[in-house]
Amino acid sequence: MQMNTSSGISRTVIWLMSIISGLVVANNYYNQPLLALISNDLQISESAVSKVSILTQIGYALGLLLIVPLGDKFLRKKLILIDLILVLGSLLWMTFAKELWMLYVASLLIGATSVIPQLFVPIAAELSSDTEKSSNIGIVMSGLLLGILLSRFVGGIVGELWGWRAMFGIAAGIMILVWLAVYKMLPELPPNFKGTYKDLMSSVVYLARTQPILRLASFRGAMAFGSMCALFTTLVFHMEKAPFYAGPSVVGSFGLAGAVGALAAAKVGYLQKFLDLNRIIFYSLLIVLTSWLFTYFAGETYWGLIIGVILVDLGVQSSHIMNQTNYFLIKSNAVNRLNTVYMVSYFIGGSLGTWLASIAWGYFQWEGVCFVGSFLSVLALISHILFSRKISTTSL
Known part of the structure; x- marks a missing residue:
């Protein structure tokens, strides 16, 4: 597969990366409806x-921190192929896990190795x-x-038909196909960092300390993603009770509603023709906050939850x-290292949202979850309002 030198990268490669990204990142989320x-x-x-x-998201954050920076130091195609073998092994462990500690370790490893999209x-x-x-980022995303x-x-449907273990076994088979596709079609890219691994990780810290745009983006992303994770992690518990009494396939089908928001979000880059970037982010975060109004006030109805899911996905993914x-x-x-700082923060935020929501559910049920989601989205919005214009001005 060759690069299109006139535009930098061919559409074929972009769409290949988009499809593989979806298949690999799915490993982190099959567990939620199960x-x-x-x-x-x-x-x-x-x-x-x-x-x-929680452990899957923590694992993902660790993989982002420890594996993704290596994309600047090693041949990326080789790194991806090795990582896919580790993904396969982690999914097989999850498939055959018999005890809770085995599930925990497998979940951590699945998260840590499923970082290829990043x-x-x-x-x-x-x-x-x-x-x-x-x-192009929008297409991959x-x-x-x-x-x-x-x-x-998919996880909800497969789980209801054949059990939760079947889903992870199927995912392992998909990873074999992905490995073959990467081996045959992905172009090789040379590394752009020649120092030691310690130097590489030190430069990640340096970027986090010296780039205010990166720090603000990381905080906004962490809070917004934490808000969305609070919803999806506890939705299965909310819907298995009155008035829904819904099974995992029904809960999983809410992913289809969220797909509407995600597809719309993929086109958000076109809005830059009419609005500046900071204003688009403001409106996106406002949509996240608005989604919680539907989720709270109409959270005992299907239509309220569907609108809430569409809006939270639209807002989070657009931002x-x-x-x-x-x-x-x-x-x-240092493109991989910039992405490392942001995505580590992003999934720490997701883990925080999941953790807080699980505590809130234990004490206050759905009302507590809605408070957690709203609170995190408010933090994202306030940080953007307070710092975005100042940072943009000082960075010019």
């Missing part, structure tokens, strides 16, 4: 099984012109976002794409 099934199968509490989601996003940004950057959302739908566009405009060849 938590109730796992709880019943292993006879463990809802709070104990919710740690499966090696693809910097490739799209690095090889795109400034005018195409947000569009559309695959990633659909993978996140449709994984909940996510524009956050990435924002910090990838920084003139630096």
Whole structure:
């Protein structure tokens, strides 16, 4: 597969990365509609099984921190192929896990190894012109976002038909196909960092300390994603009770509703023709906050939850794409390390949202979850209002 030198990167490669991103990132989210099934199968509490989601997100953050920076130091295609073998092994462990501690370890490893999409996003940004950057990032992100959302739908259906273990076994088979596709079709890119691994990690810290645009984008992204995770992690517990009494396939189907928002968000880059980047982010975060009004006041109805899911996905993913566009405009060849700082923060925020929501559910049920989601979205919005214009001005 060759690069299109006139535009930097061919559409074929962009769409290949988009599809693979969706298939790989889905590994992190199959568990969400399956938590109730796992709880019943292993006879463990809802709070104990919710740690499966938390550990997957923590693992993802660790993978982003420890693996993704290596994309600047090693040949990326080789790194991806090795990582896919580790993903396969982690999914097989989850498939055959018999005890709770085995689920926890497998979940952590699945998260840590399923970071390949975050090696693809910097490739799209690095090889795109400034005018195409947000569009190409949006295409890759559309695959990633659909993978996140449709994984909940697929996970719920497969879990109800064949059990929760079948879903992870199927995912392992998909990773074999992905490995073959990467081996045959993905172009090789040379590394752009020649120091030691310690130097590489030190430069990640340096970027976090010296780039205010990156820090603000990271905080906004973390709070917004934490807000969305609070909803999806506890939705299965909310809907298995009155008035819904819904199974995992119904809960998973809410991923289809979220896909509407994700697909719309993939086009958000086109709004830059009419609005500046900071204003798009403001409106996106406002949509996240608005979604919680529907989720709280109409949370006992299907229509209220559907609108809430569509809006939270639209807002979170729109702000996510524009956050990435924002910090990838920084003139630096450290694209993987810039992405590491942001995405580690992003998934720490997701883990925080999941953890807080699980505590809130235990004490206050759905009302507590809605408070957590609203609070995190308010923090994202306030930080943007207070600092975005000042940072943009000082960075000129």
